[in-house]
Amino acid sequence: MSLEKARKRYIPMSETMFYILLSLKQERHGYAIMQQVKELTQGRIILGAGTVYSSLGKLEGDGLIASVREEGRRIIYTITQTGKEILHEEAERISELYNNARGSL
Amino acid sequence: MSLEKARKRYIPMSETMFYILLSLKQERHGYAIMQQVKELTQGRIILGAGTVYSSLGKLEGDGLIASVREEGRRIIYTITQTGKEILHEEAERISELYNNARGSL
DNA sequence: ACAAATATATCACGTCGTGTTATAGTATAT
Protein backbone atom coordinates (compact mmCIF):
# COMPACT_ATOMS: atom_id res chain seq x y z
CA MET A 1 0.00 0.00 0.00
CA SER A 2 1.25 3.46 -0.90
CA LEU A 3 2.04 6.04 1.72
CA GLU A 4 -0.63 8.23 0.21
CA LYS A 5 -3.22 5.55 0.67
CA ALA A 6 -2.01 4.86 4.19
CA ARG A 7 -2.42 8.53 5.04
CA LYS A 8 -5.95 8.55 3.74
CA ARG A 9 -6.90 5.47 5.73
CA TYR A 10 -5.21 6.42 8.98
CA ILE A 11 -6.25 10.03 9.39
CA PRO A 12 -8.29 10.26 11.51
CA MET A 13 -6.94 7.23 13.28
CA SER A 14 -8.92 5.35 15.91
CA GLU A 15 -7.87 5.72 19.50
CA THR A 16 -6.96 2.03 19.50
CA MET A 17 -4.66 2.34 16.48
CA PHE A 18 -3.10 5.47 17.90
CA TYR A 19 -2.17 3.89 21.22
CA ILE A 20 -0.82 0.74 19.57
CA LEU A 21 1.30 2.81 17.20
CA LEU A 22 2.45 5.06 20.04
CA SER A 23 3.51 2.12 22.18
CA LEU A 24 5.65 0.83 19.29
CA LYS A 25 7.99 3.81 19.46
CA GLN A 26 9.81 1.20 21.51
CA GLU A 27 10.11 -2.39 20.35
CA ARG A 28 7.34 -4.53 21.79
CA HIS A 29 5.34 -7.68 21.18
CA GLY A 30 1.55 -7.88 21.18
CA TYR A 31 0.97 -8.83 24.76
CA ALA A 32 3.32 -6.13 26.04
CA ILE A 33 1.37 -3.58 23.99
CA MET A 34 -1.82 -4.51 25.82
CA GLN A 35 -0.11 -3.84 29.14
CA GLN A 36 1.52 -0.61 27.99
CA VAL A 37 -1.75 0.83 26.68
CA LYS A 38 -3.50 -0.09 29.91
CA GLU A 39 -0.79 1.74 31.80
CA LEU A 40 -0.79 4.81 29.54
CA THR A 41 -4.52 5.22 30.07
CA GLN A 42 -4.61 4.35 33.78
CA GLY A 43 -6.66 1.27 33.06
CA ARG A 44 -9.29 3.05 30.96
CA ILE A 45 -8.42 1.18 27.77
CA ILE A 46 -8.24 -2.60 28.09
CA LEU A 47 -7.43 -3.95 24.63
CA GLY A 48 -8.76 -7.40 23.84
CA ALA A 49 -6.57 -9.94 22.11
CA GLY A 50 -8.68 -9.76 18.97
CA THR A 51 -8.21 -6.02 18.79
CA VAL A 52 -4.45 -6.09 19.25
CA TYR A 53 -3.55 -8.85 16.85
CA SER A 54 -5.90 -7.81 14.08
CA SER A 55 -4.66 -4.23 14.43
CA LEU A 56 -1.04 -5.36 14.28
CA GLY A 57 -1.82 -7.24 11.09
CA LYS A 58 -3.38 -4.16 9.50
CA LEU A 59 -0.60 -1.83 10.60
CA GLU A 60 2.07 -4.19 9.34
CA GLY A 61 0.26 -4.74 6.02
CA ASP A 62 0.14 -1.00 5.53
CA GLY A 63 3.78 -0.46 6.43
CA LEU A 64 3.30 1.58 9.60
CA ILE A 65 5.01 -1.06 11.71
CA ALA A 66 7.34 -3.98 10.98
CA SER A 67 8.32 -7.12 12.84
CA VAL A 68 11.99 -6.94 13.76
CA ARG A 69 12.52 -10.41 15.19
CA GLU A 70 10.93 -13.31 17.02
CA GLU A 71 11.69 -14.57 20.51
CA GLY A 72 10.09 -17.97 20.77
CA ARG A 73 6.39 -17.34 20.32
CA ARG A 74 6.81 -13.63 20.69
CA ILE A 75 6.81 -11.47 17.60
CA ILE A 76 8.57 -8.17 18.25
CA TYR A 77 7.37 -5.12 16.32
CA THR A 78 8.58 -1.56 15.93
CA ILE A 79 7.29 1.55 14.22
CA THR A 80 8.59 2.37 10.71
CA GLN A 81 9.52 5.74 9.25
CA THR A 82 6.12 5.89 7.53
CA GLY A 83 4.49 5.05 10.84
CA LYS A 84 6.36 7.86 12.56
CA GLU A 85 5.23 10.37 9.96
CA ILE A 86 1.62 9.32 10.30
CA LEU A 87 1.88 9.33 14.08
CA HIS A 88 3.15 12.89 13.91
CA GLU A 89 0.24 14.01 11.74
CA GLU A 90 -2.09 12.24 14.09
CA ALA A 91 -0.62 14.07 17.06
CA GLU A 92 -1.28 17.35 15.25
CA ARG A 93 -4.89 16.35 14.67
CA ILE A 94 -5.32 15.46 18.33
CA SER A 95 -3.82 18.80 19.29
CA GLU A 96 -6.49 20.57 17.24
CA LEU A 97 -9.14 18.37 18.79
CA TYR A 98 -7.85 19.21 22.25
CA ASN A 99 -7.98 22.92 21.59
CA ASN A 100 -11.60 22.63 20.49
CA ALA A 101 -12.48 20.34 23.41
CA ARG A 102 -11.01 22.50 26.18
CA GLY A 103 -14.11 24.66 26.38
CA SER A 104 -16.13 21.60 27.40
CA LEU A 105 -13.94 20.56 30.32
CA MET B 1 -32.00 4.21 25.12
CA SER B 2 -30.64 4.52 28.63
CA LEU B 3 -27.95 6.96 29.57
CA GLU B 4 -25.79 4.06 30.57
CA LYS B 5 -26.05 2.54 27.13
CA ALA B 6 -25.41 5.91 25.52
CA ARG B 7 -22.22 6.29 27.54
CA LYS B 8 -21.04 2.88 26.46
CA ARG B 9 -21.66 3.63 22.83
CA TYR B 10 -20.24 7.11 22.72
CA ILE B 11 -16.97 6.73 24.55
CA PRO B 12 -14.72 6.82 22.63
CA MET B 13 -16.68 8.99 20.28
CA SER B 14 -15.70 9.48 16.66
CA GLU B 15 -14.20 12.79 15.66
CA THR B 16 -17.24 13.40 13.47
CA MET B 17 -19.71 12.83 16.31
CA PHE B 18 -17.63 14.97 18.63
CA TYR B 19 -17.57 17.97 16.32
CA ILE B 20 -21.27 17.71 15.55
CA LEU B 21 -22.12 17.52 19.24
CA LEU B 22 -19.73 20.37 20.02
CA SER B 23 -21.26 22.63 17.37
CA LEU B 24 -24.70 22.04 18.92
CA LYS B 25 -23.76 23.82 22.13
CA GLN B 26 -25.48 26.55 20.15
CA GLU B 27 -28.71 25.87 18.28
CA ARG B 28 -28.07 24.95 14.67
CA HIS B 29 -29.53 23.10 11.70
CA GLY B 30 -27.73 20.44 9.69
CA TYR B 31 -26.28 22.59 6.98
CA ALA B 32 -25.01 25.17 9.46
CA ILE B 33 -23.23 22.36 11.33
CA MET B 34 -21.32 21.45 8.19
CA GLN B 35 -20.08 25.01 7.88
CA GLN B 36 -19.26 25.35 11.57
CA VAL B 37 -17.22 22.15 11.64
CA LYS B 38 -15.34 23.22 8.54
CA GLU B 39 -14.54 26.49 10.26
CA LEU B 40 -13.52 24.90 13.58
CA THR B 41 -11.03 22.68 11.77
CA GLN B 42 -9.75 25.26 9.28
CA GLY B 43 -11.19 23.29 6.42
CA ARG B 44 -9.65 19.97 7.42
CA ILE B 45 -12.98 18.28 8.05
CA ILE B 46 -15.54 18.58 5.28
CA LEU B 47 -18.62 16.68 6.39
CA GLY B 48 -20.74 15.15 3.64
CA ALA B 49 -24.50 15.40 3.74
CA GLY B 50 -24.83 11.69 4.39
CA THR B 51 -22.54 11.92 7.38
CA VAL B 52 -24.31 14.87 8.99
CA TYR B 53 -27.89 13.75 8.65
CA SER B 54 -27.31 10.13 9.58
CA SER B 55 -25.28 11.30 12.59
CA LEU B 56 -28.02 13.71 13.65
CA GLY B 57 -30.52 10.85 13.49
CA LYS B 58 -28.34 8.67 15.69
CA LEU B 59 -27.61 11.41 18.21
CA GLU B 60 -31.27 12.35 18.47
CA GLY B 61 -32.36 8.71 18.80
CA ASP B 62 -29.92 8.31 21.68
CA GLY B 63 -31.00 11.49 23.42
CA LEU B 64 -27.77 13.46 23.10
CA ILE B 65 -29.44 16.15 20.99
CA ALA B 66 -33.05 17.22 20.41
CA SER B 67 -34.82 19.22 17.72
CA VAL B 68 -36.12 22.43 19.22
CA ARG B 69 -38.12 23.82 16.29
CA GLU B 70 -38.41 23.98 12.51
CA GLU B 71 -37.95 26.97 10.25
CA GLY B 72 -39.40 26.01 6.92
CA ARG B 73 -37.31 23.06 5.79
CA ARG B 74 -34.70 23.67 8.44
CA ILE B 75 -34.72 21.50 11.53
CA ILE B 76 -32.99 23.23 14.43
CA TYR B 77 -31.20 21.05 16.97
CA THR B 78 -29.56 21.65 20.30
CA ILE B 79 -27.56 19.56 22.75
CA THR B 80 -29.40 17.97 25.71
CA GLN B 81 -28.27 17.60 29.32
CA THR B 82 -27.26 14.01 28.58
CA GLY B 83 -25.36 15.24 25.56
CA LYS B 84 -23.51 17.79 27.66
CA GLU B 85 -22.47 15.17 30.18
CA ILE B 86 -21.16 12.87 27.49
CA LEU B 87 -19.41 15.74 25.75
CA HIS B 88 -17.67 16.54 29.02
CA GLU B 89 -16.45 12.98 29.46
CA GLU B 90 -15.32 13.01 25.89
CA ALA B 91 -13.33 16.18 26.46
CA GLU B 92 -11.59 14.45 29.37
CA ARG B 93 -10.72 11.50 27.17
CA ILE B 94 -9.30 13.83 24.51
CA SER B 95 -7.27 15.58 27.17
CA GLU B 96 -5.67 12.29 28.14
CA LEU B 97 -5.06 11.53 24.47
CA TYR B 98 -3.43 14.90 24.02
CA ASN B 99 -1.09 14.38 26.95
CA ASN B 100 0.02 11.08 25.48
CA ALA B 101 0.34 12.53 21.97
CA ARG B 102 2.45 15.55 22.88
CA GLY B 103 5.66 13.57 22.78
CA SER B 104 5.08 12.86 19.10
CA LEU B 105 4.65 16.47 18.00
C1' DA C 1 -0.28 -30.79 40.05
C1' DC C 2 -3.15 -27.10 39.32
C1' DA C 3 -4.30 -22.49 38.44
C1' DA C 4 -3.22 -18.21 36.58
C1' DA C 5 -0.82 -15.46 33.52
C1' DT C 6 1.49 -15.15 29.11
C1' DA C 7 1.04 -15.17 24.05
C1' DT C 8 -0.91 -15.49 19.53
C1' DA C 9 -4.60 -16.48 16.02
C1' DT C 10 -9.08 -16.28 13.81
C1' DC C 11 -14.02 -15.66 13.13
C1' DA C 12 -18.57 -13.35 13.22
C1' DC C 13 -20.95 -9.37 14.38
C1' DG C 14 -22.57 -4.70 14.71
C1' DT C 15 -21.54 0.14 14.16
C1' DC C 16 -19.96 3.90 11.87
C1' DG C 17 -18.42 7.28 8.17
C1' DT C 18 -18.78 8.19 3.60
C1' DG C 19 -19.99 8.68 -1.27
C1' DT C 20 -23.78 8.74 -4.02
C1' DT C 21 -28.13 9.77 -5.54
C1' DA C 22 -32.42 12.11 -5.18
C1' DT C 23 -35.33 16.05 -4.35
C1' DA C 24 -36.42 20.80 -3.88
C1' DG C 25 -36.34 25.68 -2.42
C1' DT C 26 -33.69 30.16 -2.77
C1' DA C 27 -30.64 33.61 -4.34
C1' DT C 28 -27.69 35.61 -7.78
C1' DA C 29 -26.08 36.74 -12.15
C1' DT C 30 -26.66 37.37 -17.05
Add this chain to the structure above:
DNA sequence: ATATACTATAACACGACGTGATATATTTGT
Protein backbone atom coordinates in the same frame (compact mmCIF):
# COMPACT_ATOMS: atom_id res chain seq x y z
C1' DA D 1 -36.84 35.18 -17.59
C1' DT D 2 -33.81 31.86 -16.96
C1' DA D 3 -29.84 29.45 -15.91
C1' DT D 4 -26.63 28.46 -12.29
C1' DA D 5 -25.00 27.93 -7.82
C1' DC D 6 -25.99 27.45 -3.19
C1' DT D 7 -28.87 25.93 0.58
C1' DA D 8 -31.13 21.94 2.79
C1' DT D 9 -32.63 17.37 3.89
C1' DA D 10 -33.17 12.26 3.14
C1' DA D 11 -31.98 7.46 2.28
C1' DC D 12 -29.20 3.78 0.56
C1' DA D 13 -25.12 0.62 -0.12
C1' DC D 14 -20.54 -0.20 0.87
C1' DG D 15 -16.25 -1.00 3.16
C1' DA D 16 -13.41 -0.52 7.25
C1' DC D 17 -12.89 -1.02 11.90
C1' DG D 18 -13.21 -2.55 16.97
C1' DT D 19 -14.65 -6.05 19.72
C1' DG D 20 -16.09 -10.32 21.99
C1' DA D 21 -15.67 -15.00 21.75
C1' DT D 22 -13.24 -19.00 21.05
C1' DA D 23 -9.22 -21.82 20.48
C1' DT D 24 -4.55 -23.27 21.45
C1' DA D 25 -0.19 -23.61 23.82
C1' DT D 26 3.49 -22.22 26.98
C1' DT D 27 5.29 -20.53 31.33
C1' DT D 28 5.15 -19.15 36.08
C1' DG D 29 3.61 -19.32 40.76
C1' DT D 30 1.62 -21.81 44.71
